[in-house]
Each structure stands twice: as C-alpha cells, then as structure tokens.
Amino acid sequence: ETGVTQTPRHLVMGMTNKKSLKCEQHLGHNAMYWYKQSAKKPLELMFVYSLEERVENNSVPSRFSPECPNSSHLFLHLHTLQPEDSALYLCASSHRQGWEKLFFGSGTQLSVL
C-alpha cells in the first residue's frame, strides 16, 4: 500500500464516451502527477499539480482534462479518446514539487475501443 489510490483499476470505453479517472493520496503531499505508460514505451509525464495549481502540461491533447480540487485528489477527465490512448494511467504524489521521490498508485488500465 503506497498511500496513493486510483480508481477504477480497469476501464473500457468507446471513442464517444466521457469518463473520469480518480486519484486520492493519503500522504499529506503537495504535488500530484499524471503519467501515461503505453505498451513497450517509457513512462510519459502528462500533468503536474503543485498546491492545486497546474504547473506542467506536457503537450497533452485536449481530450485529456485534469482537475485538482484539493491537494489530496486528482482527476483525469477523458472524452472522445482514440484507440492509441489505450494505456496504463498512473497517478503519483510527492512531498513537494520537483525531484523528490514519487509515490505511485497502481494505475488505471484503459482500453479505448
């Protein structure tokens, strides 16, 4: 148990659906992250929030929309995804922004049909 919980663990959606991924951390951390891990590719940083403010957006398509209502919760809203968006989406948190050690959730395995 890492203290970072992601739901759902698995999600199948059609290209016209709208869904949301949820992440919650119980570690009192100030920074939260979304990563994407596609098959046979390295982890890619998508978004970073520090003290509930988005501080990094790595050229992610607008069909991915993050939301951080407070320092413990992070959402990733999905709409009109493409099959190539199928991947493992990982949430992480750290005590403070930057290069401190990250604590990851178990991820949401997303399949877009």
Added chain:
Amino acid sequence: DAKTTQPPSMDCAEGRAANLPCNHSTISGNEYVYWYRQIHSQGPQYIIHGLKNNETNEMASLIITEDRKSSTLILPHATLRDTAVYYCIVSSPDSNYQLIWGAGTKLIIKP
C-alpha cells in the same frame, strides 16, 4: 530521451545479490541518480537515490563511481518478489518535475 543506459534484462538466483548496472556518462554536477522499480501490474516504487556518496537503505545499496558516470544498484539477497523492471534515472532540481524514464532492466529472480 533518457540520459541513462541499462541492460534490457538480467537474471539472478534467489538468495544471491543482484547487481544492476546503469551508465549515465553525461550526468551533470547537480543531477542525482534515482532508482525505481515496477512490479507487474503495479505502479513504480521508489528504491533509493544518491548524488556522490554510496547510499544504503532497507531495500538496497547504491554504488556511484567516483567520476559519477555509472552506478550499480545492489539488492543484497534477492527474492522472487524482487522480479520487476528496474529504472535508473538522473534528475536535478533544475529539471522541475521531469523524471525522464527509459526502458529499464527487467530483472528475473530464479528459484
């Protein structure tokens, strides 16, 4: 691109020490070496990090060469649960939030 080079896979016998190498020949003076691992179907797990000196914690030891161009992660008594992909990453406070992940080393512990 990742700034580190790791072998794609390694085997180790259970109970033996697993030594995982990492080359980071272009590391700069303020960059730390981080190690994470990812067990199948889980998110990555932080193991250890260091700047210049060797480091040890309850999970592993990190040996960094004097010129800092390479390092070795040592799992002193490998168990089957240590089977995972191990990532070596270099990063500095100046890089904001960017940990550049490579492909890592797939370590298989054999009974």
